[in-house]
Amino acid sequence: MDIKEIVQLMERFDASKATKLQLKLGDTELVLESAPMQNMFAQSADTGNASLPMTGSAVTVVQQAAPGNGNVIASDNGRAVKPSKTAEVEVEGTPVKAPLVGTFYCAPSPEEKPFVSVGQSVKKGDVIGIIEAMKLMNEITAPEDGVVKNIFAENGNMVEYGEVLMVLE
Amino acid sequence: MFKRILIANRGEIALRIIRCCREMDIETVQVYSEADKQSLPVMLATYSVCIGPAKAADSYLKEDSIIEVARKMNCDAIHPGYGFLSENAGFAKKCEENGITFIGPSAKIIEKMGDKQAARKLMIKHKVPVVPGSKGLVKTAEEAEEIAETIGYPVLIKAAFGGGGKGMRKVFSKEELKKSFETAKAEAKAAFGNDAMYMEKLILKPRHIEFQILADQHGNVVYLGERDCSIQRRNQKLLEETPAWNLSEETRKVMGETAVRAAKAAGYFSAGTIEFVVDGEGNYYFIEMNTRIQVEHPVTEEVTGIDLIKEQIRIAAGMTLAMKQEDIVTQGHAIECRINAEQPGKIDFLHFPAGCGVRVDSHLYSGYEISPYYDSMLVKVIATGRTRLEAIRKMRRALQEIIIDGVKTNVEFMHLLMYHGDFIRGRYNTAFWEENSETIAKWMEEGINGGN
Numbered sequence: 001m002d003i004k005e006i007v008q009l010m011e012r013f014d015a016s017k018a019t020k021l022q023l024k025l026g027d028t029e030l031v032l033e034s035a036p037m038q039n040m041f042a043q044s045a046d047t048g049n050a051s052l053p054m055t056g057s058a059v060t061v062v063q064q065a066a067p068g069n070g071n072v073i074a075s076d077n078g079r080a081v082k083p084s085k086t087a088e089v090e091v092e093g094t095p096v097k098a099p100l101v102g103t104f105y106c107a108p109s110p111e112e113k114p115f116v117s118v119g120q121s122v123k124k125g126d127v128i129g130i131i132e133a134m135k136l137m138n139e140i141t142a143p144e145d146g147v148v149k150n151i152f153a154e155n156g157n158m159v160e161y162g163e164v165l166m167v168l169e
Numbered sequence: 170m171f172k173r174i175l176i177a178n179r180g181e182i183a184l185r186i187i188r189c190c191r192e193m194d195i196e197t198v199q200v201y202s203e204a205d206k207q208s209l210p211v212m213l214a215t216y217s218v219c220i221g222p223a224k225a226a227d228s229y230l231k232e233d234s235i236i237e238v239a240r241k242m243n244c245d246a247i248h249p250g251y252g253f254l255s256e257n258a259g260f261a262k263k264c265e266e267n268g269i270t271f272i273g274p275s276a277k278i279i280e281k282m283g284d285k286q287a288a289r290k291l292m293i294k295h296k297v298p299v300v301p302g303s304k305g306l307v308k309t310a311e312e313a314e315e316i317a318e319t320i321g322y323p324v325l326i327k328a329a330f331g332g333g334g335k336g337m338r339k340v341f342s343k344e345e346l347k348k349s350f351e352t353a354k355a356e357a358k359a360a361f362g363n364d365a366m367y368m369e370k371l372i373l374k375p376r377h378i379e380f381q382i383l384a385d386q387h388g389n390v391v392y393l394g395e396r397d398c399s400i401q402r403r404n405q406k407l408l409e410e411t412p413a414w415n416l417s418e419e420t421r422k423v424m425g426e427t428a429v430r431a432a433k434a435a436g437y438f439s440a441g442t443i444e445f446v447v448d449g450e451g452n453y454y455f456i457e458m459n460t461r462i463q464v465e466h467p468v469t470e471e472v473t474g475i476d477l478i479k480e481q482i483r484i485a486a487g488m489t490l491a492m493k494q495e496d497i498v499t500q501g502h503a504i505e506c507r508i509n510a511e512q513p514g515k516i517d518f519l520h521f522p523a524g525c526g527v528r529v530d531s532h533l534y535s536g537y538e539i540s541p542y543y544d545s546m547l548v549k550v551i552a553t554g555r556t557r558l559e560a561i562r563k564m565r566r567a568l569q570e571i572i573i574d575g576v577k578t579n580v581e582f583m584h585l586l587m588y589h590g591d592f593i594r595g596r597y598n599t600a601f602w603e604e605n606s607e608t609i610a611k612w613m614e615e616g617i618n619g620g621n
Contacts (some may be wrong), residue, residue, distance in 0.1 A: 101200075101220045101234045103241060134233040158241040160219040161234075162203060 001028050027092050093149050093169040096142065101161045102133030104153040114155075120148045122168065129153065129165060142168060170486050171195050171245040171270070176214065177235050178250030181532045181549065182462075183210035186248050189478040198242045200235055202228035204540040209532045216242060223542045229253045232260045239269050246270035246485060248478075252544070255461040256283065272485040274439045274460050282435055282458045292455045295434040297427055300446070300454045302369035310350045313368060317346055320370045326350055328357035329365040336360060339371055374600040375446035377401070378413050378453070380428035381469045383480050384438045389490045392425035393473050394499045396465055399599045400586075402606070407579075408586070409465035410504040411472055414557065414595030416447075424453055429494075431455060440466075440481045449598075464507070464549070467530055471503040471553040502557040504564050506583040508548040510576045513541040517575035522567035526553045526560070529567075539576060547578060557595065561587055585612045 013021055013032045021032040098104070106114040106129055116128045122142040129140045146168030153165040173196040176183045183199060187210055190197045199214035204223035211217040218238050221228030228234075230253060239247055247269055249255035261276035273279070282288050292299050301320045306329060307313050317324045317340065326349060328336025336357030338349040350366070358364040377398045384390040397413035398406045412421070428443035435458065442459040466477045475492070483491070519535040531548040539547070550567050554560035568584035586609060591597050 101218060102237050133237040136233075158218070158238070161221045161228075162219055 001025055001030065006030065029091075091150055091167050093167040094144060094146060095164040096128065096140065096166045096168060098131060098153075098159045098161060098163045098165055099140070100131055100133055100138060102131040102138070102159065104155065104157060104159045104165065105130040105132060106151070106153070106155045116148050116151075116166075118148050118151060122146060122148060131159060140165065144168070171482065173198060173215075173242065173244045173246075174272070174482070175200060175235070175239045175242065175244040175247045175269075176210065176250070177229065177247050178253055178255075179205050179208065179210060179229060179532075179543065181530050181546070182250040182464075183208075184213070184532045185530060186250065186478055187213050189476065189482065193479065193482065195482070198238065198244055200229075200238055202542070204542050207538065209534060209537075218242070223540065225253070225542065232257070232263055235260075236263055236267055236269065239264075240267060244269060246272055246482075248272040248482070249461070251461050251463055256459075258283065270485050272439070272481055274437055274441070278435055278437055279460050282437075282460050285457060288435075288458060289455075291434055292431055295430055297431045297434070297455045298453060300369050300372065300456065303367045305367070307350075307366045307368055310347045313350045313366075314343065314346055316368050317343070320368065323371040323373065325369045325371040326353045327367055327369060328353065328361060328363070329367050330357075330361050330363045336364075336366070372446050372448045372454070374598040375399075375448055376413070376598045377444065378416070378424070378447050379442045379444045379459075379463075380425055381466070381477070382428055382432045382437070382441050382443060383475075383477070383484070383490060384432050384441065385484045385490045386438045386487055387489050388433075389493075390429045390432050390437070391490060391492060391494045391497060392428050393469050393475060393477075393497055395421065395424065396468055398465065399597055400592075400601050401599055402602045406465065406507065407583070407602070408504065408506050409468055410502065410557075410560075411468045412499065412502065417451075420451060420453070427453075427455075431458065439484050440477050464546070465505055467528060467549060467551045468503040468505045468553075471528065471551060472499040472501055473497060474500075501553055501555050502560045503551060503553040504557075504560045505549055505551045506564060506568065506586075507546055508550060508571075508573070508578050508580055508583065509545040510539050510547050510578055511545070512577060513539045514576040515539070516573060518572060519574070520570070520572040521548070522550065522570035524566075526563045527551070527567045528553070533573070547573065547576075558593075561593065581613055582606075582609055585609050585617070588612075588617055 010032060019034055023030045116122060122128060124142055124144045126142045127139045128142050131138045131140055149167045149169045151166045153159050159165065174190055175198040176186050177200060179201065187197050196215040199210045199217040200220045201208065201211050201217055202221050202223050203219060205211060220234045220238060221231055232254065247264055254260040255273065256279055258276045258280040261271040261273065261279055264271035265276060289299050303316045307316060323339060323341045326338045326340060336353050338353040340346050340349045354364045354366055357366065378395050379398060380395045381393040382390060383393060394411055395413050396409045396411045398409045400408040424445060431443050432441060440462050442463055444456045444459065445453045446456055447453045462477060462481060470477055516533055516535055516537045519533055521529045528551040529548060533547055550571065552560050552564035552567055554563050565584065565587045568580055571580060573580065586592055589605060589609065
């Protein structure tokens with residue numbers, strides 16, 4: 001599955017009433033999940049009749065997004081730095097996770113070639129990227145021998161602790 | 170005003186700050202450790218960034234990681250909450266160097282007030298009463314005797330480089346002094362390799378009374394009343410209330426003005442607390458200054474109607490205080506009970522009390538997993554009434570109603586405390602827990618009337 005297909009699928013999923021989609025195609029597995037919306041009916045103050053909330057008295061519908069989708073409640077203005085992660089793409093292979101939070105660079109400097117590219121063979125200990133934090137450059141090395149299958153981290157973007165930078169197989 | 174604040178903390182205080190920022194239309198960035206991934210602050214902040222594994226030293230205390238996130242996420246300011254980096258002068262300095270506003274006083278002030286001896290000297294200079302003591306080191310028993318005469322018995326002989334109660338002796342009369350001094354000195358030499366000694370007046374069973382102050386960056390300082398925090402278990406506060414019982418209006422005013430003087434002496438700005446000990450005769454002495462927002466700030470908020478986190482943010486943004494001393498009126502009585510977990514675990518079912526006069530500050534939700542890596546405080550229940558007795562009744566009602574299934578807590582203990590005679594009469598000091606915890610534990614087994 002390529003990224004374009006995944007994005008199309010996500011859009012279809014969002015537009016549907018489905019709350020979970022699990023798809024396995026070859027060695028790719030995709031899980032999409034959305035937090036269910038809860039509808040709560042509240043009585044207006046005048047009715048006073050506690051037992052029957054839906055008998056024609058004034059009803060207020062309150063929609064609440066359950067926790068896990070906190071971004072829906074907060075103002076969503078211009079989240080320029082990090083897109084919301086509502087889908088987790090599970091790919092087989094060895095993930096290379098960020099050992100610290102900082103800015104990811106795929107090459108030793110802006111003018112040079114990237115350390116690795118998809119399909120490239122790496123040996124354990126090879127430098128595959130840099131994470132910069134507070135002006136200190138930290139080399140990120142391959143945890144084992146393998147071939148670079150996917151690169152998720154984007155050059156110049158901030159990565160979290162534990163974020164999957166790339167996957168080796 | 171700030172557009173985006175990074176919260177360098179967790180749990181209930183992180184939630185408290187997020188709520189305030191939402192009201193002020195300020196975006197929040199919640200940094201978190203892997204253990205807090207499913208926490209309420211992470212869910213409710215505008216953005217959240219994982220900065221490390223569970224261990225605080227590798228996450229919430231990782232200054233560089235926090236500053237890096239603040240920079241990359243374009244945060245104007247960092248709120249450190251309480252604990253963690255809130256009183257870390259080095260961290261405050263890093264914020265300053267990186268053009269990020271640290272929501273608190275300056276690094277210099279934190280450093281100054283962190284040195285207890287220097288803070289004491291500063292207070293003496295500005296005529297703030299401190300615990301009477303020797304001016305420097307005490308070299309001989311004869312010197313000790315002279316100083317004891319000046320201070321007045323009982324006195325406390327302490328090792329200058331000591332700790333853990335070693336090299337320390339309580340002396341109640343002149344006759345015991347020489348021997349106690351020699352023994353303490355020898356003990357200090359044996360335990361610490363250093364027998365430098367000094368002396369302080371021994372305050373027996375003091376009350377711990379602290380004053381909340383707010384100061385802006387333009388020299389304006391006000392006090393917002395006091396809090397009595399004497400109910401403590403091994404120096405950990407369990408309950409705080411305001412106003413302090415049996416404190417005359419006159420004394421309150423003088424202590425409040427003294428607190429303001431102390432803050433001005435330190436050139437302080439932001440929210441802060443001046444701690445005093447009050448002896449059995451009503452004499453009060455400065456102990457130290459806390460240069461951060463405190464756990465128990467809600468009781469002050471409830472009786473003054475002033476949002477302390479909001480004021481902290483306004484002050485940090487360079488605004489002047491919105492109120493003058495004469496505008497601050499305290500109304501009613503507020504009590505806070507801290508509910509702690511006895512072990513980590515999962516909350517199976519949660520129900521919080523609410524209603525008139527009951528406020529609950531907590532990061533818990535049904536299904537939440539309490540991890541073992543951080544402090545055990547779960548919930549703060551704050552009850553406010555027009556009178557102290559009304560507040561006590563509301564607290565009883567609230568602690569009766571609260572349900573925290575899945576973990577053992579001290580709810581029952583605190584509930585029974587609300588029926589203890591000395592507590593109800595407001596007759597207690599820091600020795601209360603030591604003297605009465607067994608009785609209350611017995612009540613938990615047998616009921617208050619001994620099962621009759």
